[in-house]
Amino acid sequence: MQQYSILWADDEIDLLKPHILFLEKKGYQVTPVNSGSDALEECEANYYDVVFLDENMPGMSGLETLTQIKSAWPNLPVVMITKSEEEHIMEEAIGAKISDYLIKPLNPNQILLSVKKILDNKRLITEKTNLGYQQDFRNISMAYNEHMDYEEWAEVYKKLIYWELEIDATDNKSMSEVLEMQKDEANSNFVKFIKDNYEDWLNEPNIDKPLLSHQIMKEKVFPYIEEGDPLFFIVIDNLRFDQWKILEPIISEYFTVEDESSYFSILPTTTAYARNAIFSGLLPLEMSKRHPNLWVGEDQEGGKNNNEFEFLKEQLKRNRLNIKASYNKITQVQQGRNLVDNFNNLMSNDLNVIVYNFVDMLSHARTDLEMIRELAPDESAYRSITKSWFMHSPLIETLRKISEKGGRVILTTDHGTIRVRHPFKIIGDRNTNTNLRYKQGKNLGFEERDVYVSRKPELLHLPKVNISTAYVFATEDRFFAYPNNYNYYVNYYKGTFQHGGISLEEVIIPIISLNSKNG
Template structure:
């Protein structure tokens, strides 16, 4: 491909050696000696880059730049000037130039600037692909080892790193290879959870990860003090890769103090995992200690928030039980106006030791994605889902709230209750009318299924501290990217839910949860 360069300079004849140099490198160079001529050519012809002299008679380079950006906003412009004035540089940079060169020019300096623009994506993609290929084998070999929970967390974070790096490349040529590696990792991780999960609860040791019911005790309560308020923000259903996408915006206002993680309990759902967080207990313990508060996830209910109406009560009970004397507040944000109200009343929060804020947007988005064709079109894969989440965040009251916290040099912990995975492969299952509707786990007393190797079966829920609505209740959890489907209307059901984001089962994406601590700059 031959790139076309337009060069506008009132002394263009003196630049002939540089033009010949660029043409010798394969570029096609067109020249004009005024800003007005540059405008006319750019409006009528297609160029890949514009060299623009800042100090031309008539229209200055900056004036030309402002006009060109109106109808060719994506045309890369390299500003060239004799001046080193800081104010001029700032004006040019603020006008979104691609580069800034100062005369006298150097041929290699010109070439480097052009390559940075034309070849940046290609060179970055090549470097990313080579680096990932070098780590590919090392990651695959790790799956064969006897790994503990921390090592699995480290592997997951590496996979996310490469997923985000590959996502920024132009052709995403290694995306399929990475996706296959993630699938392989999830297959091994599911076996790891199946083998170790009960022991973590029955016989915890030094390799047992922090689980949902201990998360506040380990990561949040130790940071409560009377010197400054602590803001604990739980954005439900937020995966590690989504947090990474939001982090670049948050770090404009906060310092990242620590990046930790914990493991969600099973089922990886709001009804179980988030109640366990706030109660500081496993679900069966909550059902036993607060029988009038616990609601069983059964039948045809799709309203997850209906199971989480007691979070503030559970939180206060846990604080009392641990003898933590802290002035606290609790806010659940389900609608946009609630988020705005919280921002408006921010000064009241500043008088508390602990402010707990639950943001339900991401969970609502994931369910909306399942049922709304428009959202499906907007978020057909993980990359688009991250982008959609980032777009929401940038325009959300939550971001406004974080900015206010940063202004007061506040401290923030951001986490979630569980992640989610894009489901692909159906497992046929049969249950009675009281079987719950979740696609990633089922509980019931008369369950029958195919492909037992694709799920984790628990016939004694008490062993993993899950409640038993009936004596014969069994829990089953889908592994990897599988989803449960009933034989009735099987094809229609699978077509509707395949390629949607779901939670409740066993996967790296659902189980390994970020816990991030920030302090305001």
């Protein structure tokens, strides 16, 4: 064990000799001093891992000493010790960023616990996390050998995310490679599951199946609409389950998480298909047939998501919901600020839909900009950037205002993303779409292994431009690359976050019901 050094300042230090001997027997090196000024001199002369300070010392008090220590050595952990239980003393000490607060008479194990919490915290957490994951590793792997249903797949994915975040928070991340391999194995099995079941989910009315994109408003949003009580439906595009778990502690300051569940994105897992399905309540083929004036196909020019509010109005009409609804799409920071400034206007609506495109913009910027590429080289960094954006975005301001007004929020996304690492050669003509995770076109050339192919798109409820149109979906962490300029293409896109294909990260996505803590 690493030997840690402790500085202990107390005007009655001789009476604490038994505690000092106890710590020394446990392997800690303790330097005793009688006053705050001596403590400051020691800090000047020597390095200490933690300082114990008696609050009630003659001359320079513990709180005064604490202020000077924190001014000179802001990262040095300090434990305040006092006979007093007065609230103002505790508040001053906490305000000065103490690491712990102990009240006399002291108990040896109480002191040891405080020291371990401060000095051995990371090591102990790492050891405990690694042991916990090792014990769960077999359970997760065994699950793949069973005939898992969609609910079990969602649970396995959430368990993998739990361990990913736990390991990411440890010091040496020694188990991250093992977890990465297990996630790859999970994705390989999940692809087989989707291939075996997806078509049936769309065409067999009486089988057990997950909630899909086109069903979430009817099942998860409309039941919460109440007259005079505004409901906010917020869609942050590209938000994976692990990113939600990173944002959850921030959001939980203002809201109670009433329900955390998941649904499955339709294929292709892209904004043009999945998000239009959310707002229309229809699958893409039905959208193209019922609303040809609103549906923008692969062969047509223009943005694919410009008619979301119109689709929503049609869905409300179909469900006989004669309500007042608003729709705001935020693609720039200024639009988000304008929404915050005009927030009170939203309170007279029954349903307020807010689409935040920033995470989508971030993931595409990750492809295009070298700086973002450097900032987000892996999942951990990608989560960190998402958290940083969220904490400084107008969206957190919007959520605060909703909470202040006692509002309810349904928070979700349209699909997730996966970091692509393995290129897959495909040949297509100039009319083939550009997405790296799915291709739609005629006369596509590729090896059938390791992709999901639909030569009858109508069975997946997807429109086709030509009689011979096929859809090909990339699986796991593959991405499509054309043979010409192959090396340039691969080097440019490898390691970027993409969507449109089949993976746990893209398909199984969060839908969260939030209740204001002010409600």
